[in-house]
Amino acid sequence: MQHYFYDGRDLSQALEADYDSGLVMLSIAIVSLASYAALSVAGRIRAAESDNKRRIWLMAGSLTMGGGVWAMHFIAMLALRLPLAVSYDVSITILSTAPVILSSYVMLEVISRPKISQSVVLASVVMGLGIGTMHYIGMAAMQGISRQLIMLFEPKLFMLSILIALALSGVALTIDFLVGRNKKGSGAIWAKIGASLIMGLAVSGMHYTGMAATCFFAGDASPLWTKSSLNPSALVFWVSFTSVLIASLAIFVTFVDRRIQQATLEEAVSRSRMREAIESIADGFCLFDMEDRLVECNQRYREIMNFSSPIMPGMPFEAIMRGAAEAGLILDADGRLEDWLAERMTRHRTPRENFVEHFVGDRWMRVSERRVWNTGTVAIRTDITELKQTEIELSKAIAEAQKARAVAEEANNAKSAFLANMSHELRTPMNAIIGYSEMLLEDARESGQQHTASDLLKIHASAVHLLTIINEILDLSKIEAGKMELCLEEIHLPSVIDEAVNTVRPIVDKNSNKLFIHCPDSLPAIKADAIKLRQILLNLLSNAGKFTHAGEIDFSVSVDAASEAGWIVLQVRDTGIGMSRDQIDKVFAAFTQADNSTTRRYGGTGLGLTITKKFCEMMGGTIEIDSEPGAGSSFIVKLPLALDHGVKNDQNSAGRRQRIEP
Amino acid sequence: MTKILLVEDNELNRDMLSRRLIKQGFEIAIAVNGEESVQFAKSLRPDLILMDMSLPVMDGWQAASLIKADPITQTIPVIALTAHAMGEDRQKALDAGCDEYDTKPIDLARLLAKIRLFVI
Numbered sequence: 001m002q003h004y005f006y007d008g009r010d011l012s013q014a015l016e017a018d019y020d021s022g023l024v025m026l027s028i029a030i031v032s033l034a035s036y037a038a039l040s041v042a043g044r045i046r047a048a049e050s051d052n053k054r055r056i057w058l059m060a061g062s063l064t065m066g067g068g069v070w071a072m073h074f075i076a077m078l079a080l081r082l083p084l085a086v087s088y089d090v091s092i093t094i095l096s097t098a099p100v101i102l103s104s105y106v107m108l109e110v111i112s113r114p115k116i117s118q119s120v121v122l123a124s125v126v127m128g129l130g131i132g133t134m135h136y137i138g139m140a141a142m143q144g145i146s147r148q149l150i151m152l153f154e155p156k157l158f159m160l161s162i163l164i165a166l167a168l169s170g171v172a173l174t175i176d177f178l179v180g181r182n183k184k185g186s187g188a189i190w191a192k193i194g195a196s197l198i199m200g201l202a203v204s205g206m207h208y209t210g211m212a213a214t215c216f217f218a219g220d221a222s223p224l225w226t227k228s229s230l231n232p233s234a235l236v237f238w239v240s241f242t243s244v245l246i247a248s249l250a251i252f253v254t255f256v257d258r259r260i261q262q263a264t265l266e267e268a269v270s271r272s273r274m275r276e277a278i279e280s281i282a283d284g285f286c287l288f289d290m291e292d293r294l295v296e297c298n299q300r301y302r303e304i305m306n307f308s309s310p311i312m313p314g315m316p317f318e319a320i321m322r323g324a325a326e327a328g329l330i331l332d333a334d335g336r337l338e339d340w341l342a343e344r345m346t347r348h349r350t351p352r353e354n355f356v357e358h359f360v361g362d363r364w365m366r367v368s369e370r371r372v373w374n375t376g377t378v379a380i381r382t383d384i385t386e387l388k389q390t391e392i393e394l395s396k397a398i399a400e401a402q403k404a405r406a407v408a409e410e411a412n413n414a415k416s417a418f419l420a421n422m423s424h425e426l427r428t429p430m431n432a433i434i435g436y437s438e439m440l441l442e443d444a445r446e447s448g449q450q451h452t453a454s455d456l457l458k459i460h461a462s463a464v465h466l467l468t469i470i471n472e473i474l475d476l477s478k479i480e481a482g483k484m485e486l487c488l489e490e491i492h493l494p495s496v497i498d499e500a501v502n503t504v505r506p507i508v509d510k511n512s513n514k515l516f517i518h519c520p521d522s523l524p525a526i527k528a529d530a531i532k533l534r535q536i537l538l539n540l541l542s543n544a545g546k547f548t549h550a551g552e553i554d555f556s557v558s559v560d561a562a563s564e565a566g567w568i569v570l571q572v573r574d575t576g577i578g579m580s581r582d583q584i585d586k587v588f589a590a591f592t593q594a595d596n597s598t599t600r601r602y603g604g605t606g607l608g609l610t611i612t613k614k615f616c617e618m619m620g621g622t623i624e625i626d627s628e629p630g631a632g633s634s635f636i637v638k639l640p641l642a643l644d645h646g647v648k649n650d651q652n653s654a655g656r657r658q659r660i661e662p
Numbered sequence: 663m664t665k666i667l668l669v670e671d672n673e674l675n676r677d678m679l680s681r682r683l684i685k686q687g688f689e690i691a692i693a694v695n696g697e698e699s700v701q702f703a704k705s706l707r708p709d710l711i712l713m714d715m716s717l718p719v720m721d722g723w724q725a726a727s728l729i730k731a732d733p734i735t736q737t738i739p740v741i742a743l744t745a746h747a748m749g750e751d752r753q754k755a756l757d758a759g760c761d762e763y764d765t766k767p768i769d770l771a772r773l774l775a776k777i778r779l780f781v782i
Binding site: 424427428429430431432434435436438439442464467487531 | 672674675678679681682685716752753766767768770
């Protein structure tokens with residue numbers, strides 16, 4: 001076998017070469033498939049997590065690519081039909097795979113680097129040269145069987161074949177680089193398919209251009225008859241089978257690996273999301289499995305349970321609690337570790353409701369443990385120290401307030417007792433004064449001592465007045481202390497009215513007033529406090545008498561049945577001095593009369609109306625004023641007919657009272 | 663003559679009231695505390711008892727209930743004399759069995775009217 005670039009041989013002597021088109025197509029298909037496999041592997045190399053893995057992928061990829069190119073070449077050579085029997089030198093054929101495997105390695109190494117665009121040029125140069133070298137070494141393995149095979153190469157086409165390999169690899173890698181990496185899904189796959197087809201064309205284009213550059217001549221009878229004669233059709237089968245298998249395997253493994261990696265990545269993402277979520281919980285979080293071993297916990301939990309040994313997944317719950325308790329973190333366990341631990345374990349195994357753990361540094365944790373079916377136990381520890389402190393402060397404050405209230409109540413009781421005493425002590429001598437003056441007055445009248453009688457009357461009137469004032473002051477202090485009791489009973493209104501009218505008549509007469517009483521013949525029974533009602537009437541009537549001169553006083557009683565409950569309306573109207581708007585506003589305030597001069601002119605404590613209003617309200621009623629200065633005043637008291645106040649049963653008193661009613 | 667047992671611890675009130683009632687034609691016996699009133703009610707058998715409620719040794723409410731519990735004295739009317747318009751005192755007096763009440767200061771006309779409900 002001899003081969004030259006061109007030795008001036010007569011080209012018409014060249015052997016006629018012919019191709020089996022089926023095998024040509026097969027060769028192109030195989031190399032395209034191998035390219036696809038190699039590009040897929042490149043993606044895996046880029047995604048490899050470790051150098052080792054990367055190296056394995058590089059190796060597998062370069063073998064696949066190299067094997068594919070070599071298979072393409074070999075099948076194409078078998079497709080070549082020459083009128084001269086040929087054979088291949090086995091060792092040279094095997095050697096021819098070396099450059100293409102090496103160049104594939106370099107190409108994969110370069111293109112699997114992230115983001116170096118110039119590397120595409122380098123990769124295509126290496127790849128193109130690798131393919132060319134492989135081709136021409138492979139050609140060298142060709143030998144005639146009976147006669148010498150002489151090959152001559154046309155230089156321009158030879159150069160073109162190398163250029164085609166370079167250029168088309170460049171195009172293929174560029175497509176893969178620009179499109180394949182920037183797109184996702186089917187776009188990336190189509191780009192890869194396109195790139196693989198072009199890479200296939202680069203290899204086969206190089207080959208068939210190279211073949212076109214070659215002229216075969218038959219030489220002398222060959223002395224070199226090689227022993228390695230292989231059955232060409234069997235070779236085609238095995239070579240194609242093997243290379244397709246390798247390429248398919250590579251594609252399959254790549255696919256599987258990508259899926260695994262994707263799944264791993266997804267799991268990692270979801271795991272890290274979960275972790276972030278757990279870490280973002282402000283409370284201590286931990287999860288134990290069915291065997292009570294720690295599965296997961298957050299940093300906050302580690303901070304809370306910060307004892308000598310670090311908390312690691314897999315640690316038994318008991319060990320963590322024991323560790324924390326032994327380190328003195330949990331005050332509840334102080335001095336009773338084993339008992340506490342036993343209780344705590346029971347509680348943990350049958351969690352019912354939240355509970356509180358007292359931690360060192362006077363910190364309080366609310367623990368919420370929940371069994372999760374088929375998973376284990378989830379526990380949350382919330383720091384409620386502030387809440388607890390507030391609670392403690394609150395209970396202290398409450399205790400203090402209770403103490404203060406007790407003191408106040410005691411003082412109030414003392415005041416009430418004092419008032420009760422005082423009222424007795426003040427009234428007793430008053431009773432004597434009033435009684436004796438009354439007695440003497442009678443004597444003086446009987447014995448005709450008019451002068452003495454009129455003086456005694458003054459003493460008597462003054463005493464009565466003083467007693468009234470004392471009573472009013474005591475009443476008001478009782479009302480203000482909340483000690484005034486309501487004594488409800490069914491009362492006979494006409495007799496209460498009669499009594500009140502009889503009592504105030506002297507005051508009314510003194511100022512030459514006329515008193516008219518309008519009372520319907522039949523009045524419904526009314527439930528009220530007789531003494532308070534009497535006092536209301538006395539106050540209103542005596543005020544009318546006091547502040548009216550030579551005028552008229554109208555006292556009318558009526559029933560207002562408009563509302564469901566029914567009201568009794570007591571109205572006292574006079575033609576007296578009346579009051580201005582301002583005076584009306586102040587008239588119910590304690591110690592206030594229409595103005596200060598009123599007290600001097602008309603006497604009284606200014607408490608009468610205050611007490612009257614309080615009494616009305618105590619009985620569930622109201623009091624209203626209608627007044628104009630100079631035109632007189634009108635006081636309207638409304639009391640409910642039946643006051644359903646939880647009061648004592650007054651059957652007895654009512655029964656007894658019947659006797660004195662006329 | 664109608665016999666009234668006046669139960670009153672205060673000397674002035676006792677003196678004043680007894681003199682005024684005697685002047686009205688009643689015969690007056692005096693007890694100065696609750697215990698005495700129970701004894702005298704039994705021994706003197708008065709026609710009516712005027713009983714102050716705040717008394718030493720035994721208070722008026724207790725005395726009244728004892729008098730009303732004893733078959734010998736239970737028919738004697740008892741008029742309670744209570745301090746100024748003390749609702750609860752008055753109610754207590756009626757609960758203790760008193761037949762009537764009047765408030766201090768004594769209004770003689772009013773008291774006489776109440777006495778006349780029971781005796782001539």
